[in-house]
Amino acid sequence: MSNLFRRDPRAQWIARNRLHPLHVPEGQLAQRGPTGLLRKNVHAIGFVGPNGLKRIDRSGAAGSVNQLTRQSAQGSKSAAQEEIVLPLHKVANPDFYILVVVDGVSGRLSSHDRDTLGLAHKLATQGAHIDNGALIENSLLVENNAAFDKGIEGNEASTGTGVDAGAGAGVSPGVGAGERTGAVVAVFFDTITEEKLDTAGIDRLVNFEGNEYQRYNPEQRCAGLYKLVNQLNPKHILFPDSIHGGADLGRRLAAKLNTTVASNVWKVNGNQIVCRGSAGKTDITRPITNVMLLLEECSEPVSDTRHECKVLEQPLIPPPKQAPDQTLEQAITNTYEQKITDLGNESVNPNDINLAEAGFILSGGNGITDWEQFHQAASILGATEGASRVAVDDGFMPRERQVGATGTWVTAKVYVAVGISGAIQHMQGIAQCEKVIAINTDDSCDMVKRADLSAIGDSQEILAALLALVHKPKNNLERDSKGDQEIEHTAPRDTSGLNTHQTTPKHATEA
Amino acid sequence: MNKLLEENVNLTVLVSIGEHPLSKRPRRAEQDARALEIGLNSPDTNLQVMHAGTANNAQTHTVLKDYLGMGLPEIKVLTVPQETDSLAALTSSFTDSSPDIILAGMRAENGESSGMLPYLLSEKLGMAVVPSITEILSVDKKAGFAELLQALPRGQRRKVSVKLPFVATVDMAAAAPRQSAFGAAMRGKITVVDAIATDTTTTNDAPPQWKTTPAQPRPKRLKIVKAKTAADRFKAATAKAQGGGGKVIYNNQEAAEAILKMLKEEKVL
Numbered sequence: 001m002s003n004l005f006r007r008d009p010r011a012q013w014i015a016r017n018r019l020h021p022l023h024v025p026e027g028q029l030a031q032r033g034p035t036g037l038l039r040k041n042v043h044a045i046g047f048v049g050p051n052g053l054k055r056i057d058r059s060g061a062a063g064s065v066n067q068l069t070r071q072s073a074q075g076s077k078s079a080a081q082e083e084i085v086l087p088l089h090k091v092a093n094p095d096f097y098i099l100v101v102v103d104g105v106s107g108r109l110s111s112h113d114r115d116t117l118g119l120a121h122k123l124a125t126q127g128a129h130i131d132n133g134a135l136i137e138n139s140l141l142v143e144n145n146a147a148f149d150k151g152i153e154g155n156e157a158s159t160g161t162g163v164d165a166g167a168g169a170g171v172s173p174g175v176g177a178g179e180r181t182g183a184v185v186a187v188f189f190d191t192i193t194e195e196k197l198d199t200a201g202i203d204r205l206v207n208f209e210g211n212e213y214q215r216y217n218p219e220q221r222c223a224g225l226y227k228l229v230n231q232l233n234p235k236h237i238l239f240p241d242s243i244h245g246g247a248d249l250g251r252r253l254a255a256k257l258n259t260t261v262a263s264n265v266w267k268v269n270g271n272q273i274v275c276r277g278s279a280g281k282t283d284i285t286r287p288i289t290n291v292m293l294l295l296e297e298c299s300e301p302v303s304d305t306r307h308e309c310k311v312l313e314q315p316l317i318p319p320p321k322q323a324p325d326q327t328l329e330q331a332i333t334n335t336y337e338q339k340i341t342d343l344g345n346e347s348v349n350p351n352d353i354n355l356a357e358a359g360f361i362l363s364g365g366n367g368i369t370d371w372e373q374f375h376q377a378a379s380i381l382g383a384t385e386g387a388s389r390v391a392v393d394d395g396f397m398p399r400e401r402q403v404g405a406t407g408t409w410v411t412a413k414v415y416v417a418v419g420i421s422g423a424i425q426h427m428q429g430i431a432q433c434e435k436v437i438a439i440n441t442d443d444s445c446d447m448v449k450r451a452d453l454s455a456i457g458d459s460q461e462i463l464a465a466l467l468a469l470v471h472k473p474k475n476n477l478e479r480d481s482k483g484d485q486e487i488e489h490t491a492p493r494d495t496s497g498l499n500t501h502q503t504t505p506k507h508a509t510e511a
Numbered sequence: 512m513n514k515l516l517e518e519n520v521n522l523t524v525l526v527s528i529g530e531h532p533l534s535k536r537p538r539r540a541e542q543d544a545r546a547l548e549i550g551l552n553s554p555d556t557n558l559q560v561m562h563a564g565t566a567n568n569a570q571t572h573t574v575l576k577d578y579l580g581m582g583l584p585e586i587k588v589l590t591v592p593q594e595t596d597s598l599a600a601l602t603s604s605f606t607d608s609s610p611d612i613i614l615a616g617m618r619a620e621n622g623e624s625s626g627m628l629p630y631l632l633s634e635k636l637g638m639a640v641v642p643s644i645t646e647i648l649s650v651d652k653k654a655g656f657a658e659l660l661q662a663l664p665r666g667q668r669r670k671v672s673v674k675l676p677f678v679a680t681v682d683m684a685a686a687a688p689r690q691s692a693f694g695a696a697m698r699g700k701i702t703v704v705d706a707i708a709t710d711t712t713t714t715n716d717a718p719p720q721w722k723t724t725p726a727q728p729r730p731k732r733l734k735i736v737k738a739k740t741a742a743d744r745f746k747a748a749t750a751k752a753q754g755g756g757g758k759v760i761y762n763n764q765e766a767a768e769a770i771l772k773m774l775k776e777e778k779v780l
């Protein structure tokens with residue numbers, strides 16, 4: 001059967017009919033016409049857009065050259081979706097440094113960190129951008145860069161000296177070495193797990209590694225920073241003013257350095273900064289300071305350049321023996337004296353955590369029939385309990401547990417909605433949650449549409465299956481010490497049920 | 512709960528004049544009141560409450576009475592002229608009295624409210640500084656250690672031990688302060704102490720250059736579209752936000768497994 005040659009009359013017809021939209025010419029793009037003239041085959045150019053209209057992209061954008069045939073046009077479409085390689089921003093010989101100490105919670109850059117780095121990048125390149133006409137020295141080296149072309153063209157006497165890469169360099173001989181371009185030095189503690197480090201705007205990288213940095217020891221971090229600051233002599237030191245450590249470390253270092261410091265900075269205009277005073281009631285406009293603690297969204301993060309992230313070479317950090325003055329030595333050893341010892345995190349009863357700041361919420365609604373099981377699930381999973389308005393109105397949960405526009409707006413990382421179909425007020429309340437898991441009988445409800453993972457079925461059965469799964473590995477595997485701890489502090493909670501709602505924190509050590 | 516051996520611990524709480532965020536009326540500073548609550552809840556301590564600022568001021572007086580109403584016999588007021596930095600006065604006072612523990616709020620409710628004072632104080636006095644504590648678990652003066660509970664994001668707590676003379680700032684997560692009682696406030700005494708050394712060198716020279724205005728609402732960050740072509744801009748303007756791509760599972764057992772997997776991925780279990 002398959003050996004038989006079968007004619008496809010439609011394909012043959014299309015091949016004959018050069019006006020047919022699916023017609024693919026055999027020859028090249030330009031062919032000899034009947035009079036011998038070289039003629040462009042217009043049917044081969046462009047692509048069929050929406051509504052079946054033929055479109056020719058003459059914008060010169062990437063891929064528009066490849067739109068000659070339909071096949072290649074499809075190829076260009078996929079090429080357009082490819083990630084664009086951003087131009088590399090290199091600083092060969094920085095005139096000054098901007099030091100940024102990022103929070104780097106679990107080795108990743110938060111959006112707050114990225115904003116801070118964005119501002120640092122702005123401060124580092126500010127000099128070069130402001131007086132572009134009378135550019136004296138510019139060690140900016142930009143490769144295949146469109147965004148920085150203007151800056152380099154403005155610099156007429158550009159030669160290309162003193163730069164290793166050479167090609168396309170915008171370096172002029174220094175007439176009078178003024179401070180023009182700086183490098184952003186990012187300081188990380190502990191290991192770095194961030195994947196997109198190059199797009200954050202980091203020119204130089206310093207990583208304090210070692211076991212001592214894995215725990216909470218602000219004094220040692222401060223001592224390390226103090227040493228680094230004395231060697232680099234950065235123009236500005238920036239910290240994110242956050243509860244993740246930046247606020248504390250920045251103030252510590254500022255007190256140690258005894259320099260000018262500004263906190264809650266949210267805007268930098270040239271040499272003026274605006275910071276929030278009076279616990280957020282006033283704006284203070286003041287001259288720029290050496291140490292700045294920055295609020296979130298203080299600046300746009302770096303978005304159109306890649307940076308080197310060069311690990312700061314060792315000669316720049318001489319061992320402390322070579323430090324010239326004795327006072328520095330002394331100061332370092334003074335700081336190094338550890339007065340604070342981290343004794344580890346306390347286990348907190350999840351129901352004592354304020355609902356608005358809880359990280360993991362198990363929320364119950366009208367679909368729950370067995371509330372005992374719900375409380376048990378919450379205590380075993382270690383989740384803070386939440387509820388929809390219906391559950392609260394029916395008296396199954398206290399009013400302060402209500403999630404939504406009329407209750408608490410939550411910011412949990414994981415929000416599990418059991419038997420909640422998702423009224424609009426409830427959806428507003430969980431808008432900031434990262435992952436939502438819905439357990440519901442109705443697969444067309446709003447909660448399922450919002451959820452990242454939906455389990456359709458009876459909530460009681462699904463919770464039972466989940467609890468069985470959670471218990472299983474514990475019974476099978478050898479219990480480690482952590483597992484034991486968990487069981488210890490979950491055991492009393494199983495029996496307590498709803499009675500454990502307390503506003504004041506209560507801890508396992510006290511109990 | 513709080514284990515104290517032999518000698519009593521000298522605990523000093525620094526209180527400031529707060530300001531209501533809306534009415535701007537002077538009040539107990541919220542964090543300072545919490546610090547005082549911690550101080551009052553620590554038994555067998557020599558509690559001293561101190562305020563550095565202008566004395567003989569009606570507003571200061573009413574607020575200090577509010578603090579006294581929490582059940583204090585006395586508040587010491589270090590008179591510091593308006594423009595002068597209170598740090599020098601506090602430092603000289605503490606070098607004389609040498610308290611074991613100094614508690615303060617994280618930041619003031621008026622003025623610059625940079626939150627630098629505890630850090631500068633600890634630097635000047637050579638004490639450790641512990642930020643955002645919620646509770647003093649125990650103080651052992653003989654061994655020279657104290658155990659504190661520190662507030663972390665997401666309602667978590669960390670236990671730290673710290674060498675004894677130390678400065679600690681109190682977080683809003685600490686226990687709410689008790690109410691102020693009128694009778695107790697009347698019985699309490701305000702003692703004015705003249706600051707010993709008023710260093711004119713430490714006055715803030717910056718404020719003349721500073722401009723203070725009521726806080727402006729910060730602009731919301733806009734989604735900036737950096738599209739090169741019209742097609743890209745069109746796409747950015749019309750494209751629906753991604754979502755609705757959630758996984759839907761109908762089998763109970765599979766669903767439970769998927770939920771467990773997700774919880775483990777998000778590291779909440």
